[in-house]
Amino acid sequence: MNAISSTENQEKSLLPLDTVFTLEAELSEEQIRFLNTYGFLHFRGVLSPEEVKIVTDTQEELEQRWLNEGVSEIRGVPIFFGPGLGAKEVSYRLPFCSEFSPKLKALLDDPRFEPIKALVGDEVRIGHNEQDGVVINRYVNAEGSVRPGLGWHTDGLRDIFYLRKPQQMLNFGLHLDRVSKEEGGLRLLPGTHLQGMLAMMFRKPYFISHKPHKAELAVETLPGDMTVHDGRLWHRVAQNKKVGTQRRSLFVPYMTGEPIIREENSKPVFYHRLGRWARRIKGGR
Numbered sequence: 001m002n003a004i005s006s007t008e009n010q011e012k013s014l015l016p017l018d019t020v021f022t023l024e025a026e027l028s029e030e031q032i033r034f035l036n037t038y039g040f041l042h043f044r045g046v047l048s049p050e051e052v053k054i055v056t057d058t059q060e061e062l063e064q065r066w067l068n069e070g071v072s073e074i075r076g077v078p079i080f081f082g083p084g085l086g087a088k089e090v091s092y093r094l095p096f097c098s099e100f101s102p103k104l105k106a107l108l109d110d111p112r113f114e115p116i117k118a119l120v121g122d123e124v125r126i127g128h129n130e131q132d133g134v135v136i137n138r139y140v141n142a143e144g145s146v147r148p149g150l151g152w153h154t155d156g157l158r159d160i161f162y163l164r165k166p167q168q169m170l171n172f173g174l175h176l177d178r179v180s181k182e183e184g185g186l187r188l189l190p191g192t193h194l195q196g197m198l199a200m201m202f203r204k205p206y207f208i209s210h211k212p213h214k215a216e217l218a219v220e221t222l223p224g225d226m227t228v229h230d231g232r233l234w235h236r237v238a239q240n241k242k243v244g245t246q247r248r249s250l251f252v253p254y255m256t257g258e259p260i261i262r263e264e265n266s267k268p269v270f271y272h273r274l275g276r277w278a279r280r281i282k283g284g285r
C-alpha cells in the first residue's frame with residue numbers, strides 16, 4: 001500500500017464516505033487515499049448479471065450437493081444449514097467454493113481484479129485452499145434461522161486463531177443482492193483499521209454485539225458490486241428486519257505470506273468450533 005501518512009490522507013481525502021467508485025484498469029490516487037484513510041472502497045457493477053448468476057448457481061449447486069451427501073464440514077470448516085426462503089434447507093456459509101467450481105475459479109482469476117490484487121502486494125494469491133477459502137454467505141430472516149446477520153468483528157483476528165501475527169490483508173466482497181440501508185447489509189466503522197492491536201481485539205465483543213454504532217456506514221449495494229476492506233476494519237452485517245428476506249455475498253481472500261493450506265482431513269479450527277457451539281445454543285445445527 002502506498003505510504004501517505006494518515007493525517008495527510010485525512011486532509012486530502014475530500015470525497016464523501018458513501019462514494020461509490022468504478023473499477024478501472026488501475027486504481028486512482030484518490031481511490032488509494034480513500035482506502036488508506038477509511039479502510040474500504042465500494043465499486044459498482046464489477047460483475048455482470050450473468051456473472052452474478054454463476055455465483056448464485058454455484059451456491060445452490062454446492063449446498064444441494066452437500067446437503068444430499070450429508071456433508072457438514074469441508075476441510076474442518078463447518079457448512080451450516082438452516083431454513084431458507086422456500087421449503088428446502090439452505091447453507092448460510094459455504095467455504096472453499098472455488099475449489100469445487102472451475103467456472104467460479106476462472107471468474108475470480110479474471111484480469112479485471114488485477115488492480116485490486118496489486119494493492120495487496122506483488123506476491124499475492126487468491127487463498128482458494130487457505131483458511132476458509134472463497135466463501136459464499138447467505139443471511140436469512142426466516143423462522144428458525146440462526147444467521148439473519150453477523151455481529152461486529154474484524155477479519156484480521158482470524159490470524160490469531162491460526163497462531164500468527166495478523167498479516168496485511170484486504171478482504172474482497174462481491175455482493176449478490178440489491179440491499180438498501182433499511183434492508184440491513186454491510187455496516188463498516190470507517191478508519192478503525194488504523195487502530196492498534198488492543199482496539200482490534202477489544203473494541204467490541206467479537207460476533208456477539210450487533211448494536212448499531214453512531215459512526216457506522218451502511219453500504220447500499222446492487223447485485224455485482226464489490227467492496228474491499230482492510231482486514232483490521234470493524235464491520236458487521238445488519239439483519240433485514242423483514243421476515244422472508246435474504247442477502248447473499250461472496251468473500252475472496254487475497255493472501256500474502258506463508259500459506260496455511262487446508263487439506264481434505266484438516267482438523268476443525270478452534271473458532272469454528274466456538275461458532276458451532278454458539279449456533280447449537282440458538283437451536284441451529
Ligand SMILES: O=C(O)CCC(=O)C(=O)O
Pocket residue numbers: 137150155173186235236237249251
Ligand atoms: O457478507 C458480508 O458482506 C460480510 C461477511 C463478513 O464480514 C465475513 O464473512 O467475515
Ligand SMILES: [Fe+2]
Pocket residue numbers: 153154155235
Ligand atoms: Fe468479516
